[in-house]
Amino acid sequence: MATVPLSHALLLSAALFAIGLAGVITRRNMILVLLSAEIMLNAAGLAFVAAGSRWLAPDGQIMFLFILTTAAVEVSIGLALVLRQNHLAKSLDIDAAGSMKG
Amino acid sequence: MLNCLWIVIALPLAGFALLALAGSRMPGRLCALVGAGTVGISAALALAMGVSFAVSPPEGRQFTQTLWSWMSVPPFSPEVSLRLDPLSLVSVCVILVVAFLIMLYSSEFMSGDEGYSRFFSYMDLFVAAMLVLVLANDLVFLYLGWEGVGLCSFLLIGFWYKVPKNVVAARKAFLVTRVGDAALLAGIFLVVNKLGTLSIPEVLSRAAVSWPANSGAANAAAALFAVGAAAKSAQIPLHVWLPDAMAGPSPVSALIHAATMVTAGVYLVARLHPLFTLSPQVLFGVAIVGAVTLLAAGLAALAQRDIKRILAYSTMSQIGYMFLALGVGAFSAAEFHFVVHAFFKSLLFLGAGAVIRGLNQEHDIFKMGGLRRAMPGTFWTFAIGVCSLCALPLVTAGFYSKDLILSSALAAHQGGIWLWLAGVIGAFITTLYAFRMLFAVFFGEVRTQVSKGSGRNMTLALVVLSLFSVIAGFCQMPSGLGGVSLFADFLAPTLPQVREGVGRLQGSLSLVAAIVPLVGIMVAWTMYLHRPRFLQGYARLPALAAVHGFAKQGFGFDALYDYCFVKPVVYLSRVNRRDVSIAYVGAISRVAEALHYLLSMTQTGRVRWYAAGVGIGAVVLIGIGVLL
DSSP states (O other): OOOOOHHHHHHHHHHHHHHHHHHHHHOOBHHHHHHHHHHHHHHHHHHHHHHHHHTTOTHHHHHHHHHHHHHHHHHHHHHHHHHHHHHHHSSOBGGGGGGGOO | OGGGHHHHHHHHHHHHHHHHHHGGGSOHHHHHHHHHHHHHHHHHHHHHHHHHHHHSOOGGGOEEEEEEEOOOBTTBOOEEEEEEOHHHHHHHHHHHHHHHHHHHHHHHHTTTOTTHHHHHHHHHHHHHHHHHHHHBSBHHHHHHHHHHHHHHHHHHHTSSTTSHHHHHHHHHHHHHHHHHHHHHHHHHHHHHHHHOOOBHHHHHHHHHHHSOTTOHHHHHHHHHHHHHHHHHTTOTTSOTHHHHGGGSOHHHHHIIIIISGGGHHHHHHHHTHHHHHTOHHHHHHHHHHHHHHHHHHHHHHHHOOBHHHHHHHHHHHHHHHHHHHHHTTOHHHHHHHHHHHHHHHHHHHHHHHHHHHHTTSOOBGGGOOOHHHHOHHHHHHHHHHHHHHTTOTTTSHHHHHHHHHHHHHHTOSSSHHHHHHHHHHHHHHHHHHHHHHHHHHHSSSOOSOOOOOOOHHHHHHHHHHHHHHHHGGGGBOOTTTTOOBHHHHHHTTTSOOOOOOOSHHHHHHHHHHHHHHHHHHHHHIIIIIIOHHHHHHHHTSHHHHHHHHHHHTTTTHHHHHIIIIIHHHHHHHHHTSSOHHHHHHHHHHHHHHHHHHHHHTTOOOOHHHHHHHHHHHHHHHHHHHHHO
């Protein structure tokens, strides 16, 4: 079975990360920003898994489990914030949060 | 006996400390007792030491007492060290005796003043500082005394500080003498730098060895010390503070601005005379300054109406004589005139104080008059003072001291006859202004009634001082009149003998100098008492009135200094109202503020911007990591 070279996996990971970052920067809808952040987290996870399989070490997959947990926490907090923000600003526009600038 | 030397200084200092700390809670009589008592005990001690010094002189006719070392950073290692030799002994005795008599007088004169204890505490501090100045064996210690008397002069001129004029006068005195103090300090620096010592005898002996006569260093040091002396002794051109200093109480004028502090310059030059003899040019300059001052101040005194200003100009003029004597190398003649002047000029100031007090603070001599009958005690003692000031031949002390100065001026190497002539003309002017004052105050019709007579203490001080003004001269008589020279012989270990001119010319010129005061008295009598109309006719001429006004203003020195120094400073400070240095300091804060503003602009509050910032930052950091 032919193995996928590490470089391909890393390129895919970098592309996903870039897409996620672009989404975070350009999207105004809060839910889509959270979604883009998820994509970035998964891009990082993919890089870990690929690196772990390259060196035949389990650490990469353990790291992915951590990231999964972090992502779950992030989404729960993030959605709570979205709800509060929606309650306050009556909109999901993330720039409306600029009114909190001190 | 001589080991008690430090107590002489410590007593007035202790009196000052006691009065300063507890004086306001002490009754007035106790304040006077502490103030005058400490000085009195010091005076008795000094006189006893003088007797013991004369009877059994210490080795080398000098006594040095080193109390402790001030600090030691070689070559700068000043010591708190006292030196008793004939010169300082005479000065100490005169200072303490005069100071005690003046304190005695003040105990009555100042009674009822709200600053009674303050007055005595300042006077005690002054006496202590003056003794430090006179007894110091070390230039830095001497400088301490020098500044100490300046401080007390400032405090006492502005004693009645609620009147703004007095405070201005005090400030002026302080600032003008500061010019001289700076020169003195520069001189001390020069000496310690070039000679590597501060002890006065060491300085003098090393200077004689390592500085050739007329060398640049000797000239510079002597010139700097001379400027310091001239400012302290109110010599032209640094004299402007003295007439205004009369704002202080009369006993202060008598003690500080007539008898002691203003003669500190004379003492300094006498003390450092080997240094000055290395520089004949500076010494000649001192003589010229003295001659010019004695003439100009005499003329200015002739135009004054305020009795204390007359006496102030008279003091300048008499110190001019001392400078003249110093300049021609007759150091002991200067010291002799200092002694005699201390007696008769403090007598005159105290007499003037009694008159001013008696007439309810009247200073104008032409509003006084006819006080001969109302205040006989003051009149007779004041008249004795005036006669001594005018050097009335044979009977007064002033005659013998002035004669010594004039005959030694005649024997000078350089311009002797001109200096002598200036001295004789000065003596004539002295007689005119002194008798003008005497006639205006005590003769003629009564213009103001006496409201307050003088009591026992004041009269006692006046009588004792008038006694000294007569007999102090008999210890030094010219060779034509018995040839007594006790004073000069006593000072001989410290100061060189006076070189008197000899010969027939000398004798006849001495006779001229002796007759001049008599002529002056006759002229004054004619002009001011017998035919006052004669003078009033001339006074209306515009040219003479202008000259009179010019002399009354002290020959415009005040206006000149106002124009040269005060106005430019005021102008500059007006230009620099928004302080340049503050603008510089402000610039720092403004830059910080601008940077803060720039940074705060990044805090937009937009999460997407922050995300972009984090991303760009990460790229930049990784880029740096990869590239480096």
